[in-house]
Amino acid sequence: MVFTGTLATGWGATAAYAEYRRRRRARRRERYLEGVRYLLDDKPDRALEVFLGLAASDDETIDTHFALGSLYRRRGEVDLAIRVHEHIVGRAGLDPRHRNAALVELARDYFRAGLYDRAEKIFLQLAEDGIESAVALTHLVRINELQHDWAQAAAMHERLRAVGVPGQPGAAAHHWCELAESAIGQRDLDLARAHLRTARHQQKDSGRVSILRGDVARMQGDPALAVQLYRRVVRLDFHLLPLVLPRLAEAARQAGDTEMFDESLRELMRNGVGNRSEIAYAAIVSGYYDNPVILECVKELLATDSDLRDLSCALLAPGVEPGPAQLLSVAAALRNVVLRHARYRCSVCGIDSSTFLWQCPGCKSWDTQRAIAALEFLPKAARPGSPPD
Numbered sequence: 075m076v077f078t079g080t081l082a083t084g085w086g087a088t089a090a091y092a093e094y095r096r097r098r099r100a101r102r103r104e105r106y107l108e109g110v111r112y113l114l115d116d117k118p119d120r121a122l123e124v125f126l127g128l129a130a131s132d133d134e135t136i137d138t139h140f141a142l143g144s145l146y147r148r149r150g151e152v153d154l155a156i157r158v159h160e161h162i163v164g165r166a167g168l169d170p171r172h173r174n175a176a177l178v179e180l181a182r183d184y185f186r187a188g189l190y191d192r193a194e195k196i197f198l199q200l201a202e203d204g205i206e207s208a209v210a211l212t213h214l215v216r217i218n219e220l221q222h223d224w225a226q227a228a229a230m231h232e233r234l235r236a237v238g239v240p241g242q243p244g245a246a247a248h249h250w251c252e253l254a255e256s257a258i259g260q261r262d263l264d265l266a267r268a269h270l271r272t273a274r275h276q277q278k279d280s281g282r283v284s285i286l287r288g289d290v291a292r293m294q295g296d297p298a299l300a301v302q303l304y305r306r307v308v309r310l311d312f313h314l315l316p317l318v319l320p321r322l323a324e325a326a327r328q329a330g331d332t333e334m335f336d337e338s339l340r341e342l343m344r345n346g347v348g349n350r351s352e353i354a355y356a357a358i359v360s361g362y363y364d365n366p367v368i369l370e371c372v373k374e375l376l377a378t379d380s381d382l383r384d385l386s387c388a389l390l391a392p393g394v395e396p397g398p399a400q401l402l403s404v405a406a407a408l409r410n411v412v413l414r415h416a417r418y419r420c421s422v423c424g425i426d427s428s429t430f431l432w433q434c435p436g437c438k439s440w441d442t443q444r445a446i447a448a449l450e451f452l453p454k455a456a457r458p459g460s461p462p463d
């Protein structure tokens with residue numbers, strides 16, 4: 075019968091299609107396991123070829139691809155992560171949610187690979203479209219910081235706040251301080267003061283803002299105000315003393331009142347902000363130690379630091395107090411030791427540097443560098459726990 079024949083043909087086609095799908099699933103599973111085996115055998119390139127082949131024929135593998143891209147980036151194989159995410163973005167008929175997620179990941183890959191112009195272009199578009207704005211704007215702040223485009227970094231920070239993210243007031247203040255330093259370099263002191271007002275608005279108690287305000291005050295012929303501002307810095311943040319000491323001395327000299335400098339140092343000791351050894355060390359690091367009050371602090375350093383105590387006992391006659399000339403020589407010798415080594419270390423990631431930097435070159439944190447609080451006589455490589463250069 076015709077009817078029976080049609081039914082049989084229909085059943086046969088359905089069964090054939092079911093068989094086709096079963097075989098396709100089995101092939102896909104086999105290929106998938108092959109990709110996993112390549113990953114386990116540490117053959118990421120071969121694994122990538124297999125997984126990209128799967129994506130070309132199957133929508134269901136998209137989650138695997140995101141996981142794979144994330145895995146490659148975490149392993150530092152950013153070029154492979156880029157290939158995975160570019161592959162997803164380039165697929166026709168992709169769900170917009172998947173496409174946007176892949177764009178965010180691709181921009182992150184470019185950022186990680188140091189391809190900042192490509193990353194910036196995608197993040198700008200995402201921020202414009204209101205897609206993952208917080209992630210996009212946070213990266214845009216970082217990209218502009220890395221490119222030293224401080225005006226753009228400040229603008230992106232404002233946009234970050236506008237989308238409800240608190241941001242980092244300290245970082246924002248530094249962006250404006252960078253702009254102020256640039257204006258100071260161009261002798262545009264009115265512009266510098268305007269930038270510093272904005273920086274204060276971002277962060278009220280910023281040591282860097284007070285330092286720069288003091289510098290501007292000195293340049294505008296108001297050293298007494300500069301002294302007040304520099305004193306304020308040390309009260310706010312004692313670890314900035316190596317930066318402040320030479321400035322404070324110069325402002326007091328400009329004001330014709332060197333006693334003001336000595337009084338500032340005595341105030342530090344009285345208030346117990348830092349002990350005498352710390353003041354001595356800050357003075358040696360900054361190179362500003364030719365001062366009777368500081369040399370008293372150097373004497374304290376010799377008496378309290380175990381290595382230096384042994385050294386001074388060996389060099390000085392027993393029971394003899396070192397005089398100013400001897401203390402000056404000791405400070406100069408210690409300065410020579412300090413100059414041969416890193417003088418500052420990041421309190422977050424531990425990276426050393428010979429000059430003071432407001433932003434750590436390693437972890438990009440602001441305000442984390444500290445003067446190394448001990449004189450290190452051994453070369454870096456010979457110190458216990460030192461990572462290889």
Ligand SMILES: [Zn+2]
Nearest residue numbers: 420423434437
């Ligand atoms: Zn760091």
